[in-house]
Amino acid sequence: MELHVGHSLIAPGSPTRAGVSVGSRNVWEQGRNTPVDRSTAAGDRRTVADMSIDTTTDDASAEIVTPDERPPDEPVARLVHPRAIRWLHWINFPLLMIMIWSGLRIYWAEDVYALGIGSWQWFAFFPDAVYETFGLERRLARGMAFHFAFGWLFVINGAIYATYLLATREWRHILPDRHAAREAKDVVLHDLHIKKTAPPQGKYNAAQRISYTAVLVMALIIVVSGFAIYKPTQLYPLPLLFGGYQGARLVHFWMTIGLGLFFVVHVLQVLRAGWGNFRSMVTGYVIERRSPTNSVAGVPPSGTDDTENVGSEPEEVAR
Secondary structure: EEEEEEEEEEEOOOOOOOOOOOOOOHHHHHHHHHHOOOHHHOOOOOOHHHHOOOOOOOOOOOOOOOOOOOOOEEEEEEEEEOOHHHHHHHHHHHHHHHHHHHHHHHHHHHHEEEEOOOOEEEEEEOOHHHHHHHHHOHEEEEHHHHHHHHHHHHHHHHHHHHHHHHHHHHOOOOOOOOOOHHHHHHHHHHHHHOOOOOOOOOOOHHHHHHHHHHHHHHHHHHHHHHOOOOOOOOOOOOHHOOOOOOHOOOOOHHHHHHHHHHHHHHHHHHHHHHHHHOOOOOOOOEEEOOOOOOOOOOOOOOOOOOEEEOOOOOEEEEO
């Protein structure tokens, strides 16, 4: 029986803690001190994925598989979302839900906004059925308590995220470039199955980069306008940025509506992209197939369908 683990070879007769075989300590010491044949070890470039357990032969030789000799369709895991991005993303999710839920309880006390023209009103924010269904009515004090408490956590999480983007230069993957508008149009046409060929992309496509940047701007406006509403007297110059207290409240409301719409579209797009896309935000990795036309693993050619998801980070771990 042979146990191959990376560069290690545990041959019969060698004592191990797992009890593979039993031998004297002298034999073990002699085997441990035997010089290693460098000519054989130099070619052994086995990875964790090449780990195998062979119980069918006593032959001490093993087949050496180098990375370049792997099958073209071998799965490869490639890092696309760093750990900090994933943590901040999933922490922000419940915080945002609590902020919207508590904000609606506050808004119930004076729900003055509606869609319409002049005296004609098309839709009021929000119908009584919405308040009754979600239990939002007559809970103003509790809504304010939750909103002001979790608002600080929302701000802290956002500040850490912004700092991380700047410190690691991850912002380069998010901010749109001068070609983003044209490429975003092509992305939308491709998603609608009007255009067959998907435009080239990096970690995010052009439509994602524009929408993610817009969300960051909206979140900043929500925070600033929220402070203007929270402390209009103590932070008196702040409400002037929005034309006064009522202006700050109006901007705060509509930016929240925009953030909610983005969240709905974002979830639908994740469902459309499939399990691989969702998994990448949980584990940080996407599973790809090594393209036979590339000598570098994990870098698929543009326009191929060999990957479940495409990013820009070169790091890979063979599965």
